[in-house]
Amino acid sequence: MLRDLFINLTILVTFHYLFILVFKENFLKKEDTLLRQICKGMLSGLLGVLLMFFSIKTGPAIIDLRHIPLILTAFYGGIAQTMIAAFVVIIGRLLIDANIASSINIFSMMFIAAASFLIAERHMNHVVKMLLSITIGNVVATSLFILIVHETSFQLHSTYWIFSYIAGLFNFYVIEHQTKAYQLLNLYKFQAHYDFLTGVLNKRKFDEVLSDAFTKKLKQPIHQMSLIYLDIDYFKTINDQYGHHEGDIVLKEIGTRLIKNTRSSDYIGRIGGEEFAVLLPNCTIEKTWQIAERLRKKIADQPIYLKNGLSIHTTVSIGCAYSQGIGADIKQLPIIADQELYKAKESGRNQVSFSERKKDHLT
Template sequence: MFRDFVINSGMLIAFLSICYQIFRNTGLNPQLPIGLKIKMGLIFGIMGMVLVEFSVKLTNHLIVDLRILPILIACLYGGFIPGIIASFAIAVFRIIRFGFSDTAFAASISTFILPLLTYPLFRKQKQLWKKWVYGSIIFEFIISLNYAVFIDGMKNKILIITLFCSVSSLIAFLIYYYIRYLEAYTFAFRRYQQESKKDFLTGLNNARQFDAIYNNIIEKSKTDKRQISLLFLDIDFFKKVNDTYGHEDGDIVLKTLGDLLIHNCRDIDIVSRNGGEEFSVILPDCTSDLALEIAERLRKKVENTSFILSNGVIIKITISIGISSYPDKISNIDILKEKADEALYSAKRAGRNRVVPAK
């Protein structure tokens, strides 16, 4: 029997690894959308079915397996909906696979009501390890009651129940730490995925993501002949801010400016931090006149905004902006970025705190 439990646990670990690959972009948590919760419940239901299929057969109708663990995991990490779906799927499969009997009916009912019993407890208890302990105790107690009723002979009852509870507790303990490892792995993956596209300080698109979005929009504009404008902007004398107040307060200025740009552009505009104090705004379906209007609005907004530093000091900053627009100002879309950069430097040479369109 112990050998069969080892096989069951190996299958469970393999299934968990696959499951975390499927949900690596979201992780397993009760805040998942309803569609993903249903998907999660079905996956853990299938996991439980596999464990039932490879169960240890005690009598013609009585089997021992680790089906409680997929249900426990579904309840703990997905909430009530995945738990009840997994329980229902496993209970139905148990009856279909091994036939209807008193033991099958009792086992299926017990499996189905387990999420109902643990749901209130899991909602009140905040610490995950305590949920694992309490959940395991409740699950093992309910299953042990079934064994106590249907196994013949007191000696056999004690032996089977003791072995089942010992092995399931040990495997539950190992699975708990394995899931913690998987959670850390998928969290690191999601963080790396986000940081590969987002600027760590402002949360805006970084230079790599700007290039990817820009190139995609340019290709579409070539095909569809759609208008596009591009703003390159730079904080005037930003080095002086860093030298005077320090890089920590310089970061506050950058973050505040990033928020300001997001809230003063259109919803369809793409705002990025291209590096240092340099930012950009891609304006899809935007004429040169509208781009000039948006750029001026941004310039005035920054000029009139008070930037509050860490010690409460209030400073003012200004920005310079260069604009290039296709096709009404720039006929060759392949040099749109180059022209916006030239216009930005023209704005800085002309005295800063101004908007200069490319010609």
């Protein structure tokens, strides 16, 4: 008996670890895609069926830890996944051995699934909710054994209860620990790649993307490429006049407008204090000009609301560079874009400088 229950425990831990390995932080998502919900529900149900193959057979009934996957699914998957899992467990039990015990199993599994879901929705300590759900599962299993096969062995039931609590709580710990580890990993990845204030790529990640573009390592094939450098005009004056906290709001709003007014295939980065860059793969000269002008107008025409209740208008100077194909001149893009940005500032600011477009229009 101890051997079979221990096998149940190891199967539970192994499979939940594998589930998290596959679904990662999505394992905890109750509001997930329909396909993913069905997959998670069916996998949890199949885990319950697998546990039945390593059960203790007592007359027409079998004893195992199949209720643990149902309880955990109720906690982390929601009602739809829980009902799918319960249905799979019920079908599996009927296929293993159709008798009075398997018929009663239909109602017991549905009851445990529904009760666990209702408990999971309560605002209580997670460990207390888990203990309460496991207790209900244990009471149902023990009652069925006493009523159907008249099994009253204290040793059998006490051992089952102990293993059930250990299995439930240990798997609960494994899931919590692994999912939090994935969440922290994603957080660290985000912090390593994105600017915390504006939400665009930080300089290190943008330089990495630029390097990948130069060496054809980007996921999308590149036939032509443009680079935009953008600098906020008189940003130091904004900081001096309104304070650095209000300056941060300006930076954040500029980042938001850049994201909203560029293509989904473009890469946006903050490469300096008030300087941003946009890499535009497969973008023509004319389209680059249109995007740059749109960015300039969206920033200049719409006010930025500060925390102190005031609103201000700010402008940006923009320099653009373009390369046809992936040749030796592509690595000159940052230099050219910086030169064009300097021209835009020298020419009065709040404008786009793009020498390549002028040449294109002359030819």
